[in-house]
Amino acid sequence: MSSTAPSLRSISISSEEGLDGVDGSARFSFHPSCSALASVSGPITARLAAEHPARATVEVHVRPLSSVPGTAEKSRGMAIREIVERSCLLAQHPRTLIQVVVQALTNPTPGYALLAAEINACTLALINAGSIAMRGVVCAVPVGRVKKGSVISVEVDVADDVVLEGGGCFAFLFGFAADVWSTYSARPGSSFDQAELVRAREVAREAAAEVWQCVKNSIRHQKTIGETQSPHEVVVKMEI
Numbered sequence: 359m360s361s362t363a364p365s366l367r368s369i370s371i372s373s374e375e376g377l378d379g380v381d382g383s384a385r386f387s388f389h390p391s392c393s394a395l396a397s398v399s400g401p402i403t404a405r406l407a408a409e410h411p412a413r414a415t416v417e418v419h420v421r422p423l424s425s426v427p428g429t430a431e432k433s434r435g436m437a438i439r440e441i442v443e444r445s446c447l448l449a450q451h452p453r454t455l456i457q458v459v460v461q462a463l464t465n466p467t468p469g470y471a472l473l474a475a476e477i478n479a480c481t482l483a484l485i486n487a488g489s490i491a492m493r494g495v496v497c498a499v500p501v502g503r504v505k506k507g508s509v510i511s512v513e514v515d516v517a518d519d520v521v522l523e524g525g526g527c528f529a530f531l532f533g534f535a536a537d538v539w540s541t542y543s544a545r546p547g548s549s550f551d552q553a554e555l556v557r558a559r560e561v562a563r564e565a566a567a568e569v570w571q572c573v574k575n576s577i578r579h580q581k582t583i584g585e586t587q588s589p590h591e592v593v594v595k596m597e598i
Contacts (some may be wrong), residue, residue, distance in 0.1 A: 369569065371576040373486055382487025385463070385480040392471040393463040396479035398487045401454035406456060413448035414490075418458045420476065423465055430466060433554050434473050438480055441529055444538045446484070449458055456490060458483070465569040469513050470527035470541070471499035478569060485577065494533020497569035501562045503527055503544075503554065512565045523548040523579065528562030532570045 359488035377383045380397040387393035403412050408415045420435040421427055427435075442458060460476045477498035484490055502513035502525030513525055526542030542558055544550045 367437065368456065368538050369572045371572060373482070373484060373576070373580055375521040378488075379487050380459075382483045382485070384479055384482030384486050386482055387463075388471055388475055391464060392467060393464055393476040394472065394479040395461045396476065396483040397459045398483040398490070399481075400455065400456035400458065400487075400490065401451040404453060404455035409453045411451055413447075414451040414454045414456050414470040416446075416456050417446070418460065418480075420460045421462065423462045431462075432509060433594040434476060435460070437473065437541070438477060441496055441539045442480065442484070444498045445481075445493055445531055447493065450491055454526050459473055469522065469525055473527050474529075476498045477527075478573075478582045482573065482576070485573075492533075495570060495573060496538060497529050497566040497573065498529035498539075499562050499565040499569060500527050501542075501558050501565070503550065503558070510554065510561045512560060512561065524550055524554075528559060528566065528571075530563055530566040532567070533566060565588065 363548035369526065370385070370387040370389055370393075371382075372385035372387075377397055380399045383395065383397040385395045389439045404410075404415050408417070416439050418435040418439040419427070420431040422431055438460060440457065442456070444504065446456070448456075458480055458499070460480060462472060462476065464472065466472050477496065484492060485495065500513045501510060503510055511524060522545070524544035528539060528542075529539040532592045540559070540562075542555055543552070556594045
């Protein structure tokens with residue numbers, strides 16, 4: 359089992375300043391095929407039925423590019439909620455609600471690139487909001503196993519999916535450098551072993567560190583231009 363160096367190509371991070379009624383929002387893209395927008399509101403007053411006496415309740419809504427949310431969006435929403443619950447200090451805000459809305463800006467791909475983009479957009483929106491303490495910054499990447507060679511690589515383009523026979527998404531919490539969430543599976547007719555999963559995690563960790571570097575550069579850039587730029591969209595692009 360071998361692996362290739364991370365190849366994320368182009369990452370785009372945008373701070374969305376014009377969205378009304380939210381505390382923070384951001385856009386994240388793996389160019390050219392996957393892009394997502396996320397917004398965060400909270401802590402806000404929770405409905406009585408949703409209140410938790412010891413911590414904030416997290417509510418996540420994932421919306422597709424078109425039509426109404428289906429099973430795939432609900433599944434991704436559950437994953438994102440689990441990540442937010444693990445990465446935020448919810449005990450600081452008991453009996454409140456943290457509401458996250460994630461909007462896909464591209465059509466879903468057969469792999470996991472869109473899920474990774476949505477997770478990263480959610481992380482950036484939480485940072486932008488600044489109202490919820492976090493244990494660290496979560497960065498996610500999609501990985502896949504290439505057919506005929508069992509090579510593990512980063513998967514971000516629709517074209518990549520044609521040559522993959524398995525893959526998944528790994529999310530890492532930078533601060534403690536912990537793998538806070540992951541999913542990995544083989545395509546029908548294929549299988550994988552523990553060694554492959556370990557290699558996939560290693561490739562994902564290296565690539566997630568590149569995403570984390572992009573996030574840090576985006577934050578520095580926003581601080582630098584905050585005094586001189588009008589409150590419109592701030593875009594940071596990095597070629598990997």
